[in-house]
Amino acid sequence: MKLRSKIASFLLSGSCAAAVCAQDLESLRIEGPAEVVENAQAVFVVYALFDNGLEYNVTLFSSLSLAPGDHAVIDPFGVFTAFEVSEDATEVLAAKFTFGDQTRQATQPVRIRDIGPARHGLLFDADLDRVHVEADLLNHLPLTLEAWVRLDSLWTDHMTVISNNRPFYWGHGIQINRSGHLGVMGHDFQEYSNAALTVGAWHHVAVVYDVGLYRLYLDAREVKTRTYSQQQPDARPYFWIGKNTADDGNTRERDFPGIIDEVRVWHLALEEDDLLCAMTKRLDGDEPGLVAYYRFDDAAGQHTVDATPFGHDGFLGGNDNPDGDRADPTWVISLAPLTNDTPDECGFDSCEAMVRLKVRCVDFKLIAKLQTLLPPGAELTLDNEGKRRQVVIDERGRGKATWREQFGLHTVYIVGCEDFVDAANCGP
Secondary structure, three states: OHHHHHHHHHHHHOOOOHHHOOOOEEEEEEEOOOEEEOOOEEEOEEEEEEOOOOEEEOHHHOEEEEEOOOOEEEOOOOEEEEOOOOOOEEEEEEEEEEEOOEEEEEEEEEEEEOOOOOOEEEEEEOOOOOEEEOOOOOOOOOEEEEEEEEEOOOOOOOEEEEEOOEOOEOOOEEEEOOOOEEEEEOOOOEEEEEEEOOOOOEEEEEEEEEOOEEEEEEOOEEEEEEEOOOOOOOOOOOEEEOOOOOOOOOOOOOOOEEEEEEEEEEOOOOOHHHHHHHOOOOOOOOOOOEEEEEOOOOOOOOEEOEOOOOOOOEEEOOOOOOOOOOOOOEEEEOOOOOOOOOHHHHOOOHHHHEEEEEEEEEOOEEEEEEEEOOOOOOEEEEEEOOEEEEEEOOOOOEEEEEEOOOOOEEEEEEOOEEEEEEEEEOOO
8 A cells, every 4th residue: 555655646746737736635535326236337436636626536546445345346446346136235435545644535335236137128229229029929919018118218209119010000019209108009000198208217018909909008007098990910920129110120210219128928918907916027937828028138149038938039130140230239237126026926817828619529539629828838627527638738829638439418618717618519
């Protein structure tokens, strides 16, 4: 420390004219953020104020320490590295600087924020950035789309969170106008609510489509709903996140400015209570009816993994070239307000994921076929008047059970979902 003091005295004394050279060290201050998220870095700078009225950056000549030192470290250059924490913690940064025979100290508390399971997201720069998912998931009814977003500016109309539009045909999706109002896309319309997002704040956005009806939600509160003349969805067989698919990939008319996280696609019409319960929780990925789920915790690379068993992975930008391109969004730390709570209490009902049960007889063989929205490997039980069969759902959401040497009328139902029932007559 004595060597540092001598070097500092020499450099500071020789850096000014004799008339204004520093004589007395008056005070010390630390400049840097009051809060750092876990597993992240920040830079702190130490400034010394002298009696000549000037401040000097003396970080390299200062002694830096943290107390208690359990949650972070700081190097001689002022780089503060926060560790992972299970709950919010505080470190007190102390700086000590000596100039000649004068010593000053300063302290600053630094909060280390536990950001929970939503550790990363994607930052879209409103200049072509997008995630491309080559899966025809949005041409479906019922359908629920949801995401966490942080809007960084209000630069244009129709700023798109997710969509599968094609020119002159509105598909399904969520958008925001230049006043910050949340909007929805449908077959032949785009409409906005009176509810506005706050720039710089995190909001949960969602839209639920059912046959001839949509409901729009901001922070799990319904802000717009109406019925409309439903037609068969027939937009793009893929979808984009952060950009409108009706745009040319080289134009930036409706690009999103900000961070998007926790994108979920459901082939169910979720209710308000479902959205409210699950929006702050990290899902398991195998919830009934969940067909795509992007946590964006990949944190690097050109691909983002679908957390459901269906494998609808996306790629960043205009192609999946490992070198990337100018349309790649940027991986960033996300502060979307997810908790460490499990989604078990939300009670997603597997019966909601049942689509169809069809029973028929062929040559005295009873055949029951299932169509579901369940993930591959899910198991169901079918009951044929007390004779039960276990059914394993395949990658297309289908299952099948058979009973041989069946005669007369037979009724089959799904155990636990008794409303799904069908019957067939196998003859005398």
